[in-house]
Amino acid sequence: MANRLTDKKSPALIWKSYWSVKRFRIMAVIGTILLLAILIGFPFFFTYIESRQGAWLNDGLLSRIPAMDFSVPIFLIIWLMSAWILIRCIQSPDIFILFLTCFILLTLSRIATITLIPLEPPAGLIPLKDPLTSFFYGGTAIFITKDLFYSGHTSTQFLIFLCLTRKTEKRVALLTSILIGIMVLVQHVHYTIDVLAAFPFTYLIYLLGKKIVRPALNIHAMPGA
Numbered sequence: 152m153a154n155r156l157t158d159k160k161s162p163a164l165i166w167k168s169y170w171s172v173k174r175f176r177i178m179a180v181i182g183t184i185l186l187l188a189i190l191i192g193f194p195f196f197f198t199y200i201e202s203r204q205g206a207w208l209n210d211g212l213l214s215r216i217p218a219m220d221f222s223v224p225i226f227l228i229i230w231l232m233s234a235w236i237l238i239r240c241i242q243s244p245d246i247f248i249l250f251l252t253c254f255i256l257l258t259l260s261r262i263a264t265i266t267l268i269p270l271e272p273p274a275g276l277i278p279l280k281d282p283l284t285s286f287f288y289g290g291t292a293i294f295i296t297k298d299l300f301y302s303g304h305t306s307t308q309f310l311i312f313l314c315l316t317r318k319t320e321k322r323v324a325l326l327t328s329i330l331i332g333i334m335v336l337v338q339h340v341h342y343t344i345d346v347l348a349a350f351p352f353t354y355l356i357y358l359l360g361k362k363i364v365r366p367a368l369n370i371h372a373m374p375g376a
Contacts, residue, residue, distance in 0.1 A: 169368075172368070184250070186251065207274075213273055218338060221338050222280045222281065223278065223306065228308075228330065246314055248367060252364050253313075257356050259349050260356060261306070270342070273339045275339045290314060300344065301346075302346045303336060305332040308328040309324075332346040
C-alpha cells in the first residue's frame with residue numbers, strides 16, 4: 152500500500168509527510184551522525200587490523216580456483232548499485248531509513264566479527280583496486296586485505312536486494328549479490344566461508360533493522376513485509 156501511495160507523490164511531498172513523524176526525524180538524524188562517525192573511524196580500524204597477525208584457513212574450494220583480477224567489474228557493479236539505492240532512498244524515505252539503519256548494523260557487525268576472528272588473507276589474493284573506497288580505508292596507497300569475515304562487498308549487495316521493493320530491481324540486486332560473491336572468491340579476496348556467511352548475517356540484520364525502524368513509520372508497510 153505504501154509503495155503505491157509514494158509512487159504517486161513527488162519526493163518532496165513524501166519526505167514532508169515522513170519528516171512530520173518525530174521518531175523518523177530522530178532516527179534519521181542519529182543514523183546519519185552514526186554513519187559519519189563510522190566512516191571517520193574506518194581508517195583507524197583498518198590500520199589496526201592490517202597490523203595484527205591472523206590465522207590462515209585451509210579453503211579446499213578456493214585452492215582449486217585460479218586467481219583472476221575482477222576489480223573493474225566488481226566496482227562497476229558496486230557503484231552502479233550504490234547509485235541506484237541512493238536514488239531509491241531519495242524517492243522513498245522508508246527505504247532510506249531501513250537501509251541506513253541496516254547498513255549501520257551491518258557495519259558494526261562486521262567490525263565485531265573482523266575483530267573477534269583475525270584472519271590472514273587467502274593465498275593468491277589479488278588486491279581490489281578502487282580509489283573511492285580506498286579513501287575511507289586510509290589512503291589509496293594501502294590495500295586492505297584482512298577485512299575478511301564476513302564479506303562486506305557481498306553483504307552490502309545482498310542488503311540492497313533486501314531493502315529494495317520492486318520486482319525488477321530486486322532481481323537485479325540479487326543477481327549482483329551472487330556475482331559479487333563469485334568474483335571476490337575468484338579474485339581470492341575472501342575465503343569461501345566469508346562469502347557464504349554474508350547472506351545469513353545480512354538477512355538477520357535486515358530483520359532486526361525492520362523491527363527497529365517500524366515505530367518511526369506512520370502509514371507505511373515495510374519493504375518485504
